[in-house]
Amino acid sequence: MxxxxxxxxxxxxxxxxIDPQTVAxxxxxxxxxxxxxxxxxxxxxxxxxxxxxxxxxxxxxxxxxxxxxxxxxxxxxxxxxxxxxxxxxxxxxxxxxxxxxxxxxxxxxxxxxxxxxxxxxxxxxxxxxxxxxxxxxxxxxxxxxxxxxxxxxxxxxxxxxxxxxxxxxxxxxxxxxxxxxxxxxxxxxxxxxxxxxSPLAAFHHWLWGRMYTDKYVVYIYDFVTTEKFGFKRLPLFMIADNETGKVIFTTDGQVSVDTELADTPVGKQFPKTSRYTFHDGENKAEFEVTWQDIIEVRDMYGDAPKDQAEADAWAKQAGLSGMQKVVGSTKEQYDKAGIQPTYLRFFADGGVKLTLDGKTTESTGTMLYEYNYMGRVDPRADV
Incomplete structure (x- = not known):
C-alpha cells in the first residue's frame, strides 16, 4: 500500500x-x-x-x-x-x-x-x-x-x-x-x-464546496484516496472572516467524519448529512451540511456503453469520426479498472460551530457542493 x-x-x-506564510x-x-x-x-x-x-x-x-x-x-x-x-x-x-x-x-x-x-x-x-x-x-x-x-x-x-x-x-x-x-x-x-x-486513479471520492454564512466563508475539499493509497482522507478546510477577509481557521489534518446515507438516482448511497469535526491544536471547527435538492446527476458508469463495439456504434450514429469522435470509457474499461464513476451536485443547508481561543461562535448558511464518487462501494472508504 x-x-x-x-x-x-x-x-x-x-x-x-514557497513561503509558508505568504501566497505569492x-x-x-x-x-x-x-x-x-x-x-x-x-x-x-x-x-x-x-x-x-x-x-x-x-x-x-x-x-x-x-x-x-x-x-x-x-x-x-x-x-x-x-x-x-x-x-x-x-x-x-x-x-x-x-x-x-x-x-x-x-x-x-x-x-x-x-x-x-x-x-x-x-x-x-x-x-x-x-x-x-x-x-x-x-x-x-x-x-x-x-x-x-x-x-x-x-x-x-x-x-x-x-x-x-x-x-x-x-x-x-x-x-x-x-x-x-x-x-x-x-x-x-x-x-x-x-x-x-488522473483523479480516477488517485481518489475513491471527494466532497468539494464552499458555504457563505453571515459571519464566515467556509471552504472544504475532502479527498479520500483509492485503495492503492490506503483510502487515506486528506482534507483541505478553512474558515475566513467575512468582515476582514482573513483566514482564521485551517485544519491541521485531524478530522472525524460522521455521515447519514441516502439512496440516489445513480444506484449508490451518498451522504445525506455530513458532519465534520476539524482540529487545529486547541481550536476546533464543527461543520455540518445536509442536502435538500439534487441539482445535477452524472452517471458516467451507468450511461457508459457496455463495450467498445457499442461505443463505436453510438459514435457512428451520432456522425462522429476522426478528431470529432468523443473518446469515453466503456463499462468494460471501468470494470477492468475497478471503478464506478458517478457524480452528484447538491443544494444544501448547513452551518459551522467555531471554537477559537476558548470562544465559540455559530453561523448557518446554504451551500452548493459536489460529491464525486468515483470508486465502487467499499466500507473501507468511509463514504
Missing part, C-alpha cells in the same frame, strides 16, 4: 520555494510542463443576482491528451440562464496562439483570457458561437493554500494532485447568450489545480 500525505512540512516548502502571485501561474501525465486548470464560477450562473475553465491539455506529451490549449464555458436552461461550449486553439505565464495567472488562448493576482481577476471569452462573457472578480477573502497546496501520492511522492483557491469574490461584468448581452453582479470563486495523475 503506497502512502498519501499533504505536503506541509519544512522540506516540502523548501522543495517548491507566481503560485497562480503555470506550474506544470507538457510531459505525459501532467494537466492543469484555472477555474472560475459565479452565481448572479438575477439567478444566472457561469463556469469557465482554461486547460493546457484535454483529459485524453493528458496521456501524451505536448499542449492542446482548450477551455469550456457554461452559462445557466435565470430560467435554469444551460448552454455549454468548448474552444480549442493552437499552441502558437496561446500563452501561459509563470509569473502569475495570465492565460491567453486566442482572444480568450484569464488574468489576475489573487486580488483582482479578469475573465474574457469571445471565441464561442452562442455564449460569451466579460467578467471582473474582486477577492473578498485571502487566497487559501493548505500547506504547499500539494497532495503527494506514492512512497516517493511520485504523484501529486493540488488545489489552491480564492473562495469568495464579488463578480461584475456581462454575460452574452441568446443574442443579448446582460449586465450581471454576484459572487464567485476561483481555483487553480495542477496534477500528474
Amino acid at each position: 503506497a502512502q498519501a500525505r499533504l505536503m506541509n512540512q519544512p522540506p516540502d516548502f523548501k522543495k517548491f520555494g 502571485p507566481w503560485e497562480d501561474g503555470i506550474r506544470n510542463t507538457d510531459v505525459a501525465g501532467n494537466n492543469e486548470v484555472w477555474y472560475f464560477d459565479a452565481d448572479f443576482d438575477d439567478g444566472s450562473k457561469v463556469i469557465v475553465a482554461f486547460r493546457p491539455k484535454t483529459a485524453n491528451g493528458m496521456q501524451t506529451g505536448g499542449f492542446e490549449p482548450n477551455l469550456n464555458m457554461a452559462i445557466t440562464r435565470p430560467n435554469g436552461e444551460t448552454t455549454q461550449e468548448f474552444s480549442f486553439v493552437s499552441l502558437e496562439d496561446s500563452s501561459m505565464s509563470k509569473e502569475k495567472c495570465d492565460v491567453h488562448f486566442g482572444p480568450d483570457y484569464c488574468t489576475g493576482n489573487f486580488k483582482e481577476y479578469d475573465v474574457h471569452v469571445e471565441s464561442m458561437k452562442q455564449i460569451a462573457c466579460d467578467l471582473h472578480y474582486r477577492a473578498l477573502v485571502e487566497p487559501f493554500r493548505q500547506g504547499t497546496a500539494s497532495l503527494a501520492l506514492g512512497d516517493k511522492d511520485e504523484y501529486f494532485y493540488t488545489d489552491m483557491s480564492v473562495p469568495k469574490c464579488e463578480v461584475t461584468g456581462t454575460l452574452t447568450y441568446d443574442g443579448q448581452t446582460v449586465t450581471v453582479h454576484g459572487q464567485g470563486y476561483h481555483d487553480h489545480q495542477w496534477m500528474n495523475i
Whole structure:
C-alpha cells in the first residue's frame, strides 16, 4: 500500500520555494510542463443576482491528451440562464496562439483570457458561437493554500494532485447568450489545480464546496484516496472572516467524519448529512451540511456503453469520426479498472460551530457542493 500525505512540512516548502506564510502571485501561474501525465486548470464560477450562473475553465491539455506529451490549449464555458436552461461550449486553439505565464495567472488562448493576482481577476471569452462573457472578480477573502497546496501520492511522492483557491469574490461584468448581452453582479470563486495523475486513479471520492454564512466563508475539499493509497482522507478546510477577509481557521489534518446515507438516482448511497469535526491544536471547527435538492446527476458508469463495439456504434450514429469522435470509457474499461464513476451536485443547508481561543461562535448558511464518487462501494472508504 503506497502512502498519501499533504505536503506541509519544512522540506516540502523548501522543495517548491514557497513561503509558508505568504501566497505569492507566481503560485497562480503555470506550474506544470507538457510531459505525459501532467494537466492543469484555472477555474472560475459565479452565481448572479438575477439567478444566472457561469463556469469557465482554461486547460493546457484535454483529459485524453493528458496521456501524451505536448499542449492542446482548450477551455469550456457554461452559462445557466435565470430560467435554469444551460448552454455549454468548448474552444480549442493552437499552441502558437496561446500563452501561459509563470509569473502569475495570465492565460491567453486566442482572444480568450484569464488574468489576475489573487486580488483582482479578469475573465474574457469571445471565441464561442452562442455564449460569451466579460467578467471582473474582486477577492473578498485571502487566497487559501493548505500547506504547499500539494497532495503527494506514492512512497516517493511520485504523484501529486493540488488545489489552491480564492473562495469568495464579488463578480461584475456581462454575460452574452441568446443574442443579448446582460449586465450581471454576484459572487464567485476561483481555483487553480495542477496534477500528474488522473483523479480516477488517485481518489475513491471527494466532497468539494464552499458555504457563505453571515459571519464566515467556509471552504472544504475532502479527498479520500483509492485503495492503492490506503483510502487515506486528506482534507483541505478553512474558515475566513467575512468582515476582514482573513483566514482564521485551517485544519491541521485531524478530522472525524460522521455521515447519514441516502439512496440516489445513480444506484449508490451518498451522504445525506455530513458532519465534520476539524482540529487545529486547541481550536476546533464543527461543520455540518445536509442536502435538500439534487441539482445535477452524472452517471458516467451507468450511461457508459457496455463495450467498445457499442461505443463505436453510438459514435457512428451520432456522425462522429476522426478528431470529432468523443473518446469515453466503456463499462468494460471501468470494470477492468475497478471503478464506478458517478457524480452528484447538491443544494444544501448547513452551518459551522467555531471554537477559537476558548470562544465559540455559530453561523448557518446554504451551500452548493459536489460529491464525486468515483470508486465502487467499499466500507473501507468511509463514504
